[in-house]
Amino acid sequence: MSEDPAEHCRIVRLSGDAGARVFEQCAALHMAAITDGFMTRLGTGFLTEFYRSLASLPDSFVLVSMDNGAIDGLIAGSTNSRSLMRRAVLRRSWRFAPHLLRFMVRREFLKKITETIAYPSKSGFDDLPDAEILNFAVSSGKRGKGLGRQLFAALVDEFKARGTRRIRIVTGALQDEANAFYHRVGAGRVGDVSVHANSKSLVYIYEIQ
Numbered sequence: 001m002s003e004d005p006a007e008h009c010r011i012v013r014l015s016g017d018a019g020a021r022v023f024e025q026c027a028a029l030h031m032a033a034i035t036d037g038f039m040t041r042l043g044t045g046f047l048t049e050f051y052r053s054l055a056s057l058p059d060s061f062v063l064v065s066m067d068n069g070a071i072d073g074l075i076a077g078s079t080n081s082r083s084l085m086r087r088a089v090l091r092r093s094w095r096f097a098p099h100l101l102r103f104m105v106r107r108e109f110l111k112k113i114t115e116t117i118a119y120p121s122k123s124g125f126d127d128l129p130d131a132e133i134l135n136f137a138v139s140s141g142k143r144g145k146g147l148g149r150q151l152f153a154a155l156v157d158e159f160k161a162r163g164t165r166r167i168r169i170v171t172g173a174l175q176d177e178a179n180a181f182y183h184r185v186g187a188g189r190v191g192d193v194s195v196h197a198n199s200k201s202l203v204y205i206y207e208i209q
């Protein structure tokens, strides 16, 4: 069997009624790959519901690569990320409540949740595209072999099919692999933003050809 994971991977778009196990795998991959993100701190239960919401909403989607039934890569996007967190989390709050209750007594978390929901309304974002890459991860043993490129190409096709021509990308300044990736695929850096205090993210635009 080939050692190159990109050779035999299968990329599929998840539907909202996919089994719970699928969204648990997305959450587990997210937790393992994006270790310093705020959402990671909210835990597997929150992320499981979050990916289910993204797969259910009409203007967002989750693409995953599968190898022998196991998810080894994911990329999620939205054509309108400005109000996405409100729609994904607040309007389905009964699903998220059990996973958020333990954080509700902690001011720091409430502040960060509010900042995460509000950040697309920050000044300077008005001129940026509404479409955004929400999350992107390849499992650690399969990086550097072209799987990320395949997922990114599938995301571009999905956006194209939805009529999107420009994509916003916001990623942590310290996420070296992701920044190298976006630079390599030709995304143009247009600025910086602080979603939370003491954290810098880099903002890119990718123009779909």
Ligand SMILES: CC(C)(COP(=O)(O)OP(=O)(O)OC[C@H]1O[C@@H](n2cnc3c(N)ncnc32)[C@H](O)[C@@H]1OP(=O)(O)O)[C@@H](O)C(=O)NCCC(=O)NCCS
Binding pocket: 033, 034, 134, 135, 136, 137, 138, 139, 142, 143, 144, 145, 146, 147, 148, 149, 150, 171, 172, 175, 176, 177, 178, 180, 181, 182, 184, 185
């Ligand atoms: C970002 C990520 C998804 C890329 O996936 P990947 O499968 O390793 O990417 P690929 O192998 O398809 O690489 C694509 C290009 O990016 C470049 N690249 C990827 N990782 C790189 C690194 N660490 N340093 C330099 N260049 C890198 C490759 O050289 C490649 O260019 P080429 O095709 O011209 O040779 C993966 O590194 C990852 O999951 N990182 C942790 C999670 C993360 O930071 N997510 C993004 C924020 S939400």
